[in-house]
Amino acid sequence: VLLMLSCSALCGLRPAPALRPHRKKRILGGRVSRRGAWPWQCSLQSGQSGHVCGCVLIGRRWALTVAHCFEGRENAELWKVVLGLTNLDHPGAHSQTRSVRSIVVHPRYNRAVVDYDISVVQLDSEVRTSRTTPTQMETLPTPDSYCYITGWGHMGNRMPFKLQEGEVRIISMAQCQSYFDMKTITPRMLCAGYEAGTVDSCMGDSGGPLVCEEDEGLRWTLFGLTSWGSVCFSKVLGPGVYSNVTHFTAWIQQQIYVHGFLSD
Template identity: 80%
Template sequence: MICDGFPDCPLLVDEANCTVCQDNELSCKNHQCVHRTLWCDGKRHCSDSSDEWDCVSLTDSVLTVFRTAAEYQVCADEWNQELSNLTCSQLGLGPPSSVSMVTDQLVTGRRRWLHVHPERRERGTALQGRLEKRSHACHSRRRVSVLCSREECGRRPAAGLPPLRQKRILGDVVSRQKRILGGRVSRKGAWPWQCSLQSGPSGHVCGCVLIGRRWALTVAHCFEGREGADLWKVVLGLNNLDHPGGNSQTRGVKSIVVHPRYNRAVVDYDISVVQLDSEIEETEFVRPVCLPDISQLPLPDSYCFITGWGHMGNRMPFKLQEGEVRIISLSQCQSYFDMKTITPRMLCAGYEAGTVDSCMGDSGGPLVCSDASGRWTLFGLTSWGSVCFSKVLGPGVYSNVTHFTSWIQQQIYTHTYLSD
């Protein structure tokens, strides 16, 4: 689609020359125009909230805030620990590891300063809304410098599990696990980010993946016909659907964000962000997986894992299943699907014969890959592909999480920090 705020073409040509704003206006991602004085003020003025994205940054640990189309330093006068915590949280990082007030060395020229607003608590929850411009400079001439810790993710501490790897000869797998369809039961705590999306008397409907203390991902098609948040709950830390056990946690759903470009006909942009109604308690059995960087992709022919409570023959297993799959290039994947288009929003994995692949009931479940340190990253969400009972089994098709990393972070930020 042209001029919808989501680039589809090389060099972004479908998003070029879409609107012309006045000199005192800035263009939103969806090509609305907003007065520059409203940009990064802590309130949304673009309908897609893009006027409040990327307003806060740390440059060599020095806090920088974008306001009225210019960068400002933050005066350390009246700064406090609460604001340091907010800074790191808003950037998606862990608690501050170091906070210092650095003397400004600028001798010539005039520094642009923002100051802590005296009524900051009534100014919204975003940091930029709690700061203001003043006619005078910073009295102390000191800037705020913050170092944030990294949020821990992608670790599997339960029971000291060994690496889930198999012997390979010349890059091939000697002993391949028989798909989730054939079944290999996962050990308790092996995949602490796996969750079950449940609704009413039907119980388990889709898989989901924990990506933060209050956030999970699943696919958009799970919510077709029932997008109301009050219809759903998320159960975490369980291995057996029939017997959740003492390690499980249940949370209601506060909001559901289905990707606005989700296309049911071709199952493209098949992703949703789920906001839990309260934070999870992080344990060995419940903890988030890592999101990929915006350019991070698994290599073709590398091996990753899928998990879920998928169909096995004519029944659904109660215990969580796991299987190892090979990443397949998009061009190779396309050769298996003559009647469907494989887009950059998709990721393919499995085996040519379909021996290992996720099935119906695993929709929204994770495809995760491990790095050399044993940290696991989410690269795919089970979307569509081979059908368990089809005579012709091909690779599974997953929503490509890397493509959506920025969008996911924007939704989390928007629903956490912005007021209308």
């Protein structure tokens, strides 16, 4: 059952606290997250390439990621999802690997403008715990609030093996649009980061979660999925753009109902 439909008191909780990054520390450069700090973070992997994108667990058999991760490769048999990872190079005893049963790319996904950039992924079997999912809401966080991004994206000329975390500031739609004259920021998008680009996501982070804390960090809410932004490490700086998960609440619920029913 999708957590937006039915959420227990455990939703959004995590067994290990994160180290709180200082303002304007880079996910690109590096603060390594603590083991268990982001239990909903998962790695979307292919047999040929290993880690391709991030993803976020939203139920025992369901995950979200972005549509552009699957361009030309929507065959579920090509993919697997790995949970409980801190180090890509050493999965460890706490990791869980699941094959992918189905992939639902949003039918209105537009590659040219990276709009409707979201996909629902069905796992072939349930994960072993339900305490690994953030809550989800239908209202956006207010501008100038601070949230967190996580992932294994590129850090210059290399990809980190250890999961990175960074704190980003939510930016209003109008302010975000001012950074991207050649692209339209749509209601399906959410912007976060800094004008100087000091904290941002990069290649390999795509599909990973943007979560905001409630109750002084005791509970976490999923608002975005890493989607696109300025080219990493270029001189064109600005915030990152995330798929606005709150916009897709009804669509996500529908896909889980339909595909869950068909697979039973």
